[in-house]
Amino acid sequence: MKEFAYFPGCSLEKVGLSYHLSTVETTRKLGVDLKELEDWNCCGATTYFHVDELLAYTLCARNLAMAEKDNLDLVAPCSACYKNSYFTNKHLKEDPDLAEHINYALEEDNLNFSGQIEVKHLIEVFVHDVGLEEIRNNVSMPLEGLRVAPYYGCQILRPRKDHEDVEQAEFFEDLLSAIGAEPIPYPLKLKCCGGSLILSSREAALSMVRNLLQNAEDNGAEVIATACPMCQVNLECYQQQVNQEFGTRFSVPVVYFTQLMGLALGIPAKKLGIGKEIVAATPLAPYAR
Amino acid sequence: MAKPSFSDEIANLLHAGHGNPLRTCIQCGTCSGTCPVVEYMDHTPRRIIGMIRANLKDEVLASNTYWYCASCYHCTVRCPAQIDIAETMYALKRYSIWKHVHQEGLVGPVFSETFVKTILRSGRSFEPILATSYLFSSGARELIQEAFMGTKMMLKGRMPVLPPRIKRLDNFKRMVSRVIPLEADS
Ligand code: SF4
Ligand code: SF4
Ligand code: SF4
Ligand code: SF4
Numbered sequence: 001m002k003e004f005a006y007f008p009g010c011s012l013e014k015v016g017l018s019y020h021l022s023t024v025e026t027t028r029k030l031g032v033d034l035k036e037l038e039d040w041n042c043c044g045a046t047t048y049f050h051v052d053e054l055l056a057y058t059l060c061a062r063n064l065a066m067a068e069k070d071n072l073d074l075v076a077p078c079s080a081c082y083k084n085s086y087f088t089n090k091h092l093k094e095d096p097d098l099a100e101h102i103n104y105a106l107e108e109d110n111l112n113f114s115g116q117i118e119v120k121h122l123i124e125v126f127v128h129d130v131g132l133e134e135i136r137n138n139v140s141m142p143l144e145g146l147r148v149a150p151y152y153g154c155q156i157l158r159p160r161k162d163h164e165d166v167e168q169a170e171f172f173e174d175l176l177s178a179i180g181a182e183p184i185p186y187p188l189k190l191k192c193c194g195g196s197l198i199l200s201s202r203e204a205a206l207s208m209v210r211n212l213l214q215n216a217e218d219n220g221a222e223v224i225a226t227a228c229p230m231c232q233v234n235l236e237c238y239q240q241q242v243n244q245e246f247g248t249r250f251s252v253p254v255v256y257f258t259q260l261m262g263l264a265l266g267i268p269a270k271k272l273g274i275g276k277e278i279v280a281a282t283p284l285a286p287y288a289r
Numbered sequence: 290m291a292k293p294s295f296s297d298e299i300a301n302l303l304h305a306g307h308g309n310p311l312r313t314c315i316q317c318g319t320c321s322g323t324c325p326v327v328e329y330m331d332h333t334p335r336r337i338i339g340m341i342r343a344n345l346k347d348e349v350l351a352s353n354t355y356w357y358c359a360s361c362y363h364c365t366v367r368c369p370a371q372i373d374i375a376e377t378m379y380a381l382k383r384y385s386i387w388k389h390v391h392q393e394g395l396v397g398p399v400f401s402e403t404f405v406k407t408i409l410r411s412g413r414s415f416e417p418i419l420a421t422s423y424l425f426s427s428g429a430r431e432l433i434q435e436a437f438m439g440t441k442m443m444l445k446g447r448m449p450v451l452p453p454r455i456k457r458l459d460n461f462k463r464m465v466s467r468v469i470p471l472e473a474d475s
Contacts, residue, residue, distance in 0.1 A: 039456045053383070054468045062464065105467035109460035158362035159375065166366050192325050192361030200356045204329040208359075 002129055004120070005067035005074045006034035009081040009229070010042050016078070016229030018273025022258035023077050023122060025267045030130050030138060034075065037066045043084040054101070060088035061102045064119070065111035077122040077258075079228035080195075083155040086119040121156050123227045123257065127171045132178040140266035142180025143287050148260065149186040149221035150176055151212070153193055153231040175257065176225065179264035188215040193234040209234055210242045213250045222283040225257045232256060236278055253281040263287045295346040302380040309377055313370040314338045320364035320374050330354040334364055334374050341377070350388070355381035 012020040027034050040063050063085060067074040074089075076082040092099040093115040103112055120128075126135065150172035157166045167190070173183035193212060194205040212235060216224050226232045236254040243250055255277070262272040269288035274281055293301075300311045314335075321333035331352040332340065340349050358378035365375045455461060 041455050052469055058468045105464045108464040154361040159365045192359050195359045197359045201329055204326050208325055
C-alpha cells in the first residue's frame with residue numbers, strides 16, 4: 001500500500017469538489033492511501049509571493065512539516081499548491097539559513113521542517129508511483145473513442161524541473177491512453193490559461209481562454225481534461241463570457257483527469273462529482289454507470 | 290555605503306532568485322516572444338528587463354507589465370541567460386506594494402493585499418472565490434459578470450458560504466508574527 005500526505009488546498013473544498021471526490025475514489029481503487037494533513041493551511045497561491053516571500057515560505061513549510069511528522073511524501077492535486085510546496089521544499093533544503101529562520105516561526109505551532117520528504121503532483125503519483133501498467137490492469141470500462149485534449153497548463157511542469165524536459169511532456173497523453181481514451185494532439189497544451197489575470201485584465205484573460213478552447217475544438221476534442229482546479233474554473237466558467245466577447249459558440253466540457261480515470265475504473269459517475277459541471281459533460285454519458 | 294541601484298534592488302529582492310542575474314540579459318527577446326500576455330503589456334518583458342538595468346525606476350513601476358504577468362514561467366524556462374523573469378515580475382509586484390507606487394486603476398495590488406489579509410485571518414482562502422467576491426464589492430460594471438458566474442456556482446453547490454478556518458489559528462497567527470511584524474488583524 002502506498003501512502004501519502006494529502007494536501008487538498010482551498011480550491012478543492014468547494015469549487016473543485018469534484019476533483020477531491022474523484023481523487024479520493026480513484027486512489028482508493030488503486031491502492032493508494034491518502035492521509036489528509038490534519039490542519040493544513042492555504043499555501044498562498046500566486047498572490048502571496050507578491051506581498052511577502054518569507055511569509056509565503058512559512059505557510060508552505062507549515063504544511064510540509066506536518067507531512068514530515070507522519071514521514072510521508074506530500075501530494076497536491078492543485079498545480080499552484082504543488083508548485084509552491086515543491087519550491088518551498090527545494091529552497092529550504094538548499095538554504096539552511098532560510099530553513100532556520102522559518103523553523104523559528106514554525107516553533108509556535110510545535111512544528112519543524114527538516115527536509116525529509118518529497119512533494120508530488122497528484123498526476124505524478126498515478127503515472128510514476130502507481131504506474132500505467134497497474135492502471136491499465138484495473139480498467140473495466142475503457143473510454144474507447146473519447147477524444148480528450150490533455151491540458152497541462154503551466155505549473156505542473158514549470159518552472160522546474162531538475163532534469164526532465166519541460167517543453168515535451170507526454171505523460172498526460174500516456175495516462176489517457178492507459179484508460180482507453182484517445183488523447184488528441186493539443187499544441188497549446190502547455191500554454192497558460194491566465195491564472196488570476198482576470199483581475200488585472202479581463203481582455204487578456206478571456207483571449208487566452210479563447211485560444212485554448214479554439215485549439216481544443218480545432219483538433220476535435222470532445223472534452224478537455226485538466227489537472228488543476230484553477231485551470232478548470234478558468235476554462236469552464238469563462239466560456240460564456242468568451243462567447244459573448246468574441247461571438248464564438250464554445251460549449252466544451254472541462255473535466256478533471258481523475259473523473260475520466262474514475263469512469264474507466266468503473267466508479268459510478270455520481271461518486272466522481274460528474275453532474276456538477278456548468279458545461280454539461282454529455283460526451284461522458286456512454287461510459288457512465 | 291552607497292544606496293543600491295534600483296536594478297540591484299530588484300535583482301536581489303527575492304530569496305528564491307538568489308540574486309537574479311539581470312545583468313547577463315542579452316536582450317534576445319525570447320521572453321517577449323514566449324509571453325502569452327505580451328500584446329496587452331505597456332512594455333514587453335525584454336524591455337522591462339532592459340529598463341530595470343538602466344535604472345528607469347519610475348517608468349518601470351508605472352507600467353502595467355508586472356501586474357499583467359500571469360506567472361506562467363514560460364519565459365523563465367526558455368531564457369538563455371538563466372534569468373528568472375517570472376520571479377522578477379513578482380519582485381516588482383512586491384516592490385510596488387511596499388512603496389505604494391503603481392498604475393492607477395489596477396485591481397491587482399488591492400486584491401493581493403485583501404487576499405493576504407484573508408489568509409492571515411483564517412489560515413485558509415481561495416483565490417478564485419475571493420476574486421469573485423472582491424470584484425463584486427469593487428462594483429465595476431463589466432466585472433459584475435464574474436459575480437453572476439459565482440452565483441451560478443453557488444447554486445451548483447460549488448461555492449462555500451462561510452470561509453473555512455484552520456483549527457490551530459492562534460498558533461498560526463503567532464507563527465506569522467514571527468516572520469512579519471504586522472499583527473494579523475482579526
Ligand atoms: S493554491 Fe489556491 S487553492 Fe491551493 S492552497 Fe493555495 S490558495 Fe488555496
Ligand atoms: S494553467 Fe492556469 S491555473 Fe493552471 S497553473 Fe497555469 S495559470 Fe495556473
Ligand atoms: S530571454 Fe532572457 S536574455 Fe533574452 S531578453 Fe529575455 S531576459 Fe534577456
Ligand atoms: S511568466 Fe509572465 S512575463 Fe513570463 S511569459 Fe508568463 S506571463 Fe509573460
